[in-house]
Amino acid sequence: MQVKFTAKNLTVSDSFRSYVAERTPKIDALGTKVSNLEIKITRREHSKTNGQQDIVELVVIEPHHVLRASATADDKFGAFDLAFGKLTEQLRRLGDKHKVHRGRHGNPSTSELTAHEFAELAIVPADVDALLSQRRKHDEEAA
Numbered sequence: 001m002q003v004k005f006t007a008k009n010l011t012v013s014d015s016f017r018s019y020v021a022e023r024t025p026k027i028d029a030l031g032t033k034v035s036n037l038e039i040k041i042t043r044r045e046h047s048k049t050n051g052q053q054d055i056v057e058l059v060v061i062e063p064h065h066v067l068r069a070s071a072t073a074d075d076k077f078g079a080f081d082l083a084f085g086k087l088t089e090q091l092r093r094l095g096d097k098h099k100v101h102r103g104r105h106g107n108p109s110t111s112e113l114t115a116h117e118f119a120e121l122a123i124v125p126a127d128v129d130a131l132l133s134q135r136r137k138h139d140e141e142a143a
Helices: 014-030 076-097 110-115 128-142
Strands: 002-008 036-045 052-062 065-073
Touching: 002 014, 014 036, 014 076, 036 076, 052 076, 065 076
Parallel strands: 002 036
Antiparallel strands: 036 052, 052 065
């Protein structure tokens, strides 16, 4: 997976890069075939708050899917954590869509077993005469 950083109005420090590198394996674990992770960090001076705010936008590109998450906080580490939580939730939900949630789909069906004459289960047919004789003995003892 390629990680691409884009920064506006600030520089991306090595500590932030290592912080991101520690957390990106979780994206690989949740995503099926994640090819790119784009991280855009923007620092803006907000007039109504006490000062600077950092906006972190995360974009994950998978085949047939593009997932985005963004968050705003006073520092880029906090904003990254918030956006990362949102992104991992989206990846988890996407993975759940592909799972089969009904029935037992891993077990072979009865028709498949009978087609192979129960060879996969190693079932040996019982001797009918022996079963009937045991049943007669049991009925005689009960009477």
